[in-house]
């Protein structure tokens with residue numbers, strides 16, 4: 001099957017947009033991701049999917065921790081920055097919870113220890129055990145058909 005058809009179909013699943021962050025030897029690394037899912041309530045587990053080509057893969061393996069910051073509609077520039085699509089910032093503003101960097105003023109941030117990880121095809125799925133959560137007010141950034149948008153209640 002053609003890659004284009006697969007991406008086209010997957011792109012019809014509207015998602016939010018997150019920034020995955022981690023820290024190794026004092027250096028923070030961030031990456032835009034929409035492959036994020038809630039997995040379990042008891043215990044509280046989430047999953048992310050990281051391409052084997054992404055530099056983030058080794059950083060998370062080294063640190064054993066990561067955060068998922070869910071972006072607001074006004075944070076599209078941050079998404080583009082951490083996808084390498086646009087160099088918007090000379091320095092990005094981070095906060096920390098439980099010692100793990102998160103994106104400042106994200107709609108929600110979830111900090112995790114790596115519970116386990118599995119290579120699946122050309123990605124690795126990381127299961128994160130939730131350590132801490134931070135919430136702020138705002139509206140979500142959406143991603144659909146390869147384009148950014150904002151969420152509207154019907």
Ligand code: FAD
Pocket residue numbers: 017027028029030031032033034035036049050051053054055056057079081082083084085091092143
């Ligand atoms: P790099 O390409 O090196 O880093 C990404 C960018 O972040 C660079 O511009 C870098 O300068 C900047 N950056 C990193 N750390 C910092 C810092 N501390 N301060 C300032 N800037 C910093 N890929 C996946 O594997 N899984 C997904 O679920 C996924 N979802 C995506 C969803 C969307 C909407 C988009 C647009 C892309 C998605 N990608 C996903 C692709 C992924 O975001 C890119 O391939 C990304 O460039 C891979 O990052 P990297 O870890 O290789 O690091």
Ligand code: NAD
Pocket residue numbers: 006007008010011034035049050051083145146147
């Ligand atoms: P796109 O049209 O390429 O993506 C549409 C959908 O296809 C995505 O939401 C995702 O579900 C799926 N997809 C795209 N690339 C994938 C990949 N390599 N592995 C697994 N699923 C993938 O959107 P775009 O705006 O052209 O994306 C910008 C860049 O970000 C592209 O290089 C794309 O490959 C990458 N991206 C990667 C993932 C991922 O899970 N690895 C997800 C989204 C975007």
